[in-house]
Amino acid sequence: MSRRSYSRHIPDFRLMTFFAEDGKSVVHRMNPWTKAALLAIVILMAIIMDDLILLAVLYLSVLAFYAAGRLPIRLLVGWYTLPVFFVVTIAILLIFTEPGDPLASIEILGKRIAITDAGLMLLVTLLVRALAVVTLSLALFMTTRYSHMAYMVSRILPRPLANIFLLSYRFNFETSDEISDVVDAVHSRNGNMVRGAAKQTRLFAGIFGLSFVHAFERAERIAKAMESRGFSGEFPNVEKLTKPSHYGYLLVSLAILALVIITYSRYVSDLIGWW
Amino acid sequence: MAHVHLEDGAFTIEWVVIWTLIAVALIAIALYRLGGYAIPTRKLAVAAMCVAVGFAIFQIEIPVFGGVHINLTPLIGILVGPSLGSLAVLVINMFGAAIGHGGWGMIGANSIVNIVEVFLGFFIYRHLRCSWNASRFFSAFSATAVALTVSAFVALVIISISGIQGSTQGGEQTFANLLIMAAANIATGLVEAVVTGYIVSFIGKIRSDLLEMAEGEKRPETAETSQEVGTVV
Numbered sequence: 146m147s148r149r150s151y152s153r154h155i156p157d158f159r160l161m162t163f164f165a166e167d168g169k170s171v172v173h174r175m176n177p178w179t180k181a182a183l184l185a186i187v188i189l190m191a192i193i194m195d196d197l198i199l200l201a202v203l204y205l206s207v208l209a210f211y212a213a214g215r216l217p218i219r220l221l222v223g224w225y226t227l228p229v230f231f232v233v234t235i236a237i238l239l240i241f242t243e244p245g246d247p248l249a250s251i252e253i254l255g256k257r258i259a260i261t262d263a264g265l266m267l268l269v270t271l272l273v274r275a276l277a278v279v280t281l282s283l284a285l286f287m288t289t290r291y292s293h294m295a296y297m298v299s300r301i302l303p304r305p306l307a308n309i310f311l312l313s314y315r316f317n318f319e320t321s322d323e324i325s326d327v328v329d330a331v332h333s334r335n336g337n338m339v340r341g342a343a344k345q346t347r348l349f350a351g352i353f354g355l356s357f358v359h360a361f362e363r364a365e366r367i368a369k370a371m372e373s374r375g376f377s378g379e380f381p382n383v384e385k386l387t388k389p390s391h392y393g394y395l396l397v398s399l400a401i402l403a404l405v406i407i408t409y410s411r412y413v414s415d416l417i418g419w420w
Numbered sequence: 421m422a423h424v425h426l427e428d429g430a431f432t433i434e435w436v437v438i439w440t441l442i443a444v445a446l447i448a449i450a451l452y453r454l455g456g457y458a459i460p461t462r463k464l465a466v467a468a469m470c471v472a473v474g475f476a477i478f479q480i481e482i483p484v485f486g487g488v489h490i491n492l493t494p495l496i497g498i499l500v501g502p503s504l505g506s507l508a509v510l511v512i513n514m515f516g517a518a519i520g521h522g523g524w525g526m527i528g529a530n531s532i533v534n535i536v537e538v539f540l541g542f543f544i545y546r547h548l549r550c551s552w553n554a555s556r557f558f559s560a561f562s563a564t565a566v567a568l569t570v571s572a573f574v575a576l577v578i579i580s581i582s583g584i585q586g587s588t589q590g591g592e593q594t595f596a597n598l599l600i601m602a603a604a605n606i607a608t609g610l611v612e613a614v615v616t617g618y619i620v621s622f623i624g625k626i627r628s629d630l631l632e633m634a635e636g637e638k639r640p641e642t643a644e645t646s647q648e649v650g651t652v653v
Binding site: 155156158161184188189191192193195224225227228231232234235236238239242243244263266267270271274275278279282283285286303304305306308309310312313314316317319320321324346347349350351353354355356357358360361363364365367368371372376 | 425426428429430431432433436451454459460461462464466468469470471472475476477478492507508510511514515518519520521523524579584585586587588589594597598600601604611614615616617618619620622623626630
């Protein structure tokens, strides 16, 4: 984790970019269009698949892809905190109320509640789905250079959204550095010793408020600089992306075939019910 | 966490498509109101900065009640208005999806919830400031508290209508079960409301022109300037 990161459970954008720009693995060399297509297919698979074993296979395949990119597994585990938190927040009450065989029970205020097998299965299935997509998404962003990402974004999104995305991608680093500097300054002056929710809240509100004011001032300067250099509403792409290789097309075709079979099995007729 | 974001796989594909189409319609309206492809450069830069600050602030944990992360979407609405704010929250959701803070397939549903926050944040603040002449802190606090409360229920309604994939429970039962989640979000949202109140008061003191859009008219600036505050910090 870089010095700038202030949370172990939120991916550090600077570290992700470091891996993307400096990595030399086979996944780094893969065509970005191929990786983006695989991400789209895995998202659809995670939504459509309902068999836990197949979902586990999908997750392990994605994890192998992540590891092939020589990306840090230990950090990934910490970064799972956020998606796990969101899934558990939604599913925690359903594991007690989903009809099924009780696995364990506790008594709260004279009322006995039980975790059911179906409820637990629901939680695990949602977790595996979410983690499969998160892992591949992180792998894509940690193995694709900014110039390639910029080219893909400018081709996929409508121009105004692409411009906001690309500008904010770069602003992220400056802004988080600035906020980190202020938080460092607060800590070095014993700011972390401030007691009381009201004082802490006001202290951090000052930091955030100043960040917004500086951000607006910087945005105004940047806008003037862009206009003075003849910005016509579109960022020029320095580096264009080539088409995927034959292997890339083959990989994406196989993934699409798997997606079609999974979709057919779920909605039309079960082709993979041999489990 | 004042916002719950849905992860991929929570909804079936039909509902993913439906919520995505609704979000696309809302974003299209926002783009149309901003002038389509001819959005002024300053607005683009301001929206991008709001995304960057919102995303960076989300990474800082406020050490109250065991640690709270906030997104400040109602504040973005107050500062840049509902149209530009809608584009900003969409891009924040894209960055969020990249790191697992909400799913890629759920960008539509998550954006609808955030657009509600931006929209209500802006209009309630504007109403309280312009019609009731309320203080900046009270207006921002109330606007954020109401926006986050309503958005917690919007999230609840979206989840109840769509149903959690794999669950056998009906909409009403899911709604009842997830009420506790909404209550927890509303409680955390109050922390964000207090923070937003302080931030708006702070901005009002040093750069009140940034609140012009939400306050309707240019209010007299205080003696302090942003330069002086910058020197102090």
